[in-house]
Amino acid sequence: MTTTPVLEAVDETLETQGKPPLNVIYEWLTTVDHKKIGLMYICYALLFLVIGGFEAVLMRIQLAIPNNHFVSPQVFNQLFTMHGTTMVFFMGMPILFGMGNYLVPLMIGARDMAFPRLNAFSFWVSAFAGFLLYFSYIGGSGLYAAGSAPDVGWFAYAPLTSKVFSPGHSTDYWTLAVFLSGIGSIGTALNIVTTILCMRCKGMKMSRMPLLPWLYLVMSGLVFVAVSPLTAAQIMLTFDRYLGAHFFDTQAGGSAILWMHFFWIFGHPEVYVLVLPAFAFANEIIPVFSRKAMFGYPAMVAASVAIGFISLSVWAHHMFTAGLGPAGNTFFVFATMVISVPTGIKIFNWLATIWGGKIIFAVPMMFMVGFLFQFLIAGLTGIMLAAAPFNWQLSASYFVVAHFHYVLVGAIVFSLFGAFYYWYPKVTGKMMDETLGKWHFWLFLIGFHLTFDFMHIPGILGMPRRIYTYEDGRGWNTLNLIVGIGAIFQSVGTLILVYNMIRSYYKGKEAGHDPWDAWTLEWSVPSPPPSYNFAIEPTVNSRRPLWDLKHPEDPDTDYE
Amino acid sequence: MSLSTRRSPADISRTNSRSARIWRSAVMSLIAGTASAQSPTNIFDPAGTPAHTAFGLSILVLSVTLVIFLIVAGLLLYALIRFRHRPTDSNREPAQIYGSNQIELSWTVIPILIVVTLFLTTTRVILVTEAIPKPPSAMDVTAIGHQFWWEYNYPKLGVVTANELHVPISDPSSPTPTYLTMSSADVSHSFWVPRLAGKMDLIPNRVNTMWIDPQATGLYLGQCAQYCGTQHAKMLLRVYAQTPQDFATWIEQQKKPAVQDFPGNAAAAEGQTVFMKNACINCHAIKGTVATGRFGPDLTHLASRDTIASGPIQNTPENLRKWVNDPNTLKPGSLMPAMHLNDHDLDVITAYLTQLH
Structure with missing residues (x-):
């Protein structure tokens, strides 16, 4: 049988080295190369990560002490609206699409995505959407005169978004930005699905595909189903605001509940759109640093697909307090609790992968350990929130804020940071600095736990989310101060990451093809990979082609 | 393994x-x-x-x-x-x-x-x-959420009040729970008094219900739990649970029309005239007078309340005067406009309002 060719020869004339700077910029602006688009997605998302993080820090300063006057209520309401919208639509989605764009073709042995031009289009539309949202600070003559960002909250409940309660244009900036981001997301999702289904290299049956493309397949399928209603709802809202429609206009018989359904049929699958890629990174990194094959590959695929389907039937657990009645509530309690079963299977399989391995605690694996513990806790607080009567107390409180940040930061961002350290050598050809990486990990870990562990308690003590200030004497003061201190640690950690990424690009150790002794196809090509990825289309015989190559005496082929 | x-x-x-x-x-x-x-x-x-x-x-x-x-x-x-x-x-x-x-x-x-x-x-x-049936002994209250205050109606008792909900305590042997019928006049709000019950949203164009049955007298605090605009943070909830006797006394007091004669208090009498001649009456109701507005809180028995502005401010003459002068200094984003009254008018209106027991 043929083995995977490991490529050495790269035609340097095809690369950008030695070109004048203007040509380089032109090349990036017009590129349809999936790797360059992926990197642009990631850089763009990192910019918004810093902006969204800065907004979070301002909010924590305001809430550090009771009756604070650091920012006005108007500004605070804009801050949490912008923070949420930015982090979900302009940090989370783009950064995960960027990683997918970069990695999926390399891992399935393809030379590019199925539709390279659609890929560039999707990126530029999404990028434009982010800048459009922030242009509202200049152009959004809104509720508070010129220069007003949206202040309707990231889920923009009707009828607060109607012309009556939100005059001016700030809400329009929000609507159009989310609409355009939706177009970009659907385009990229279409591209990823087609690429995975049609562009796999010779021998890569679906059952031999690495888990990362599998999870991106499920994630992209979810984007179709989840983002479409949200995008449609933005058009309906714009019709309400400008063409006299009454979908959500309660003063003319419209329905506020209808918006909730539209938003959360997007909003909950969206959580899985974001977390499935985080699982994807874990599925690649944990086996390599445990030096073992993934335990229960078929179960992991089945669990991922199950999560994809079940996640479409849980949305109304965000509406337990909207008065759906006992029948509706009971159904959504069940669906929500059931999703913990496939999620649990994933955790158990990761545990079994580690079991009996030789675990190497390099920085990517350290972030994965954080991911595992934090995702476990996030899942368990999720079960608490699924119990509707407990939810009636906890919903819209700081407990919920703590819970979903445990998912978004504790699980997704930790996994993403691990992925940065893991694939950075492939992208740049340089290793990231290990010492700075450890500083980043520990500072971020401490900050994360100070902020989000302590954030659960004010929720239990009756503190609702989205309040710009609070009275003394509610028992919330010390807790909010600790939460604020944690934000400082997280900020410093993130800045160290950015510094490390820039510094290592110039001063990092040479990485070579395969610095982690890994097993999937992207490690068979040079670092950084040439624009055409593979000189010869590879042929695979198992899920771990490089394992077969490195262990010809004991290939995976015999066991799958 | x-x-x-x-x-x-x-x-x-x-x-x-x-x-x-x-x-x-x-x-x-x-x-x-x-x-x-x-x-x-x-x-x-x-x-x-x-x-x-x-x-x-x-x-x-x-x-x-x-x-x-x-x-x-x-x-x-x-x-x-x-x-x-x-x-x-x-x-x-x-x-x-x-x-x-x-x-x-x-x-x-x-x-x-x-x-x-x-x-x-x-x-x-x-x-x-x-899903349990409502007992016949239950008391009904209609709660309407407004930006950024609460309206409470006792339809069977003919009482309308704002921001401070009074209910009788409920003895488990003969329960007298309070059933809240909830809706909203503008955007969505949520009623959350954590020690009494989980929250329930007040959604415009829709009616939700919930019930509470405090078993000991006292003041139970809470606040709006659904983001409803600029002053969502200062839309506080106060539930006063009273013995049946105290509650009956309170209801009798609240049923009365507002005081209209102020013997020996010329300032209050003048304040009443100023109030009735200004735009105050477009939004506020004072039972028994020409003031029948429904956009703002009912002021018939304003002086019987402990707080103003839906909870965050103590109901003292000084605070009341500040509030009437410019609500935005105390609660920025409040929908009540500053009426640009002169000092004298402010003084007499404050004198009038403090007499509305």
Whole structure:
């Protein structure tokens, strides 16, 4: 049988080295190369990560002490609206699409995505959407005169978004930005699905595909189903605001509940759109640093697909307090609790992968350990929130804020940071600095736990989310101060990451093809990979082609 | 490997039954620690039936999740330490294990059993809160959310008030729960008094219901829990639970029309004239006068309330004067405009309002 060719020869004339700077910029602006688009997605998302993080820090300063006057209520309401919208639509989605764009073709042995031009289009539309949202600070003559960002909250409940309660244009900036981001997301999702289904290299049956493309397949399928209603709802809202429609206009018989359904049929699958890629990174990194094959590959695929389907039937657990009645509530309690079963299977399989391995605690694996513990806790607080009567107390409180940040930061961002350290050598050809990486990990870990562990308690003590200030004497003061201190640690950690990424690009150790002794196809090509990825289309015989190559005496082929 | 893993799910069920009581007390002490934070809005310090049943369910869910956490996190921690790479290790790769259907099956079935148990318990609590018939002795109150205050109507008693809800305490032997019929005049709000019950949204163009039955007299605090605009943060809730006698007295007082004669108090009398001649009457109602506006709170018995502006400000003559002068200095974003009254008018209006007992 043929083995995977490991490529050495790269035609340097095809690369950008030695070109004048203007040509380089032109090349990036017009590129349809999936790797360059992926990197642009990631850089763009990192910019918004810093902006969204800065907004979070301002909010924590305001809430550090009771009756604070650091920012006005108007500004605070804009801050949490912008923070949420930015982090979900302009940090989370783009950064995960960027990683997918970069990695999926390399891992399935393809030379590019199925539709390279659609890929560039999707990126530029999404990028434009982010800048459009922030242009509202200049152009959004809104509720508070010129220069007003949206202040309707990231889920923009009707009828607060109607012309009556939100005059001016700030809400329009929000609507159009989310609409355009939706177009970009659907385009990229279409591209990823087609690429995975049609562009796999010779021998890569679906059952031999690495888990990362599998999870991106499920994630992209979810984007179709989840983002479409949200995008449609933005058009309906714009019709309400400008063409006299009454979908959500309660003063003319419209329905506020209808918006909730539209938003959360997007909003909950969206959580899985974001977390499935985080699982994807874990599925690649944990086996390599445990030096073992993934335990229960078929179960992991089945669990991922199950999560994809079940996640479409849980949305109304965000509406337990909207008065759906006992029948509706009971159904959504069940669906929500059931999703913990496939999620649990994933955790158990990761545990079994580690079991009996030789675990190497390099920085990517350290972030994965954080991911595992934090995702476990996030899942368990999720079960608490699924119990509707407990939810009636906890919903819209700081407990919920703590819970979903445990998912978004504790699980997704930790996994993403691990992925940065893991694939950075492939992208740049340089290793990231290990010492700075450890500083980043520990500072971020401490900050994360100070902020989000302590954030659960004010929720239990009756503190609702989205309040710009609070009275003394509610028992919330010390807790909010600790939460604020944690934000400082997280900020410093993130800045160290950015510094490390820039510094290592110039001063990092040479990485070579395969610095982690890994097993999937992207490690068979040079670092950084040439624009055409593979000189010869590879042929695979198992899920771990490089394992077969490195262990010809004991290939995976015999066991799958 | 497969042996030890097969044993672990059994561990879950055994630990569950044997040590349930220990975990229960551990969780209780954890919660007691939280309660000692002395918060008047602690969900783990219930004072009414709906909050009690939710609390009971919380304890069960917390115990189950704590046990799961300890087992899974314990195994994870053990694996990370036990199977770490040691410098003395050989360079050989560890044994490659690809999976086991029996193990997969066991960690699928056991979670399903836990989920079904939790689901059935949760359903029972949903039904006892949402689906029990309303007793004939119940009292009805209509609650309407406004940006950024609460309107309370006692339709059977002919009383309208704002921001401070008075209800009788409910003795479990002869319950007199208060049923709230809820809607909104503008955007969505949410009624959340943590010690009495979980929250329920007030949604425009829709009617929701909930009930509360405080069992001890006192003041129960809470606040709006659904983002409703600029001053969402200062849309506080105050529920006064009173003995039946005190409540009856309060109702009798609230039924009366507003005071209109102010013998020996010329300022208050003049204030009444100024009030009735200004735009105040477009938004505020004072029973028995020409002021019949419904956009702002009913002021008929304003002086009988402890606070103004939906809770955050004490009802003192100084604060009242400041508020009438420019509400935005006390509650920026409040929908009441500054009326640009001169000092004299401010003084007499304040004198009038403080007489509305």
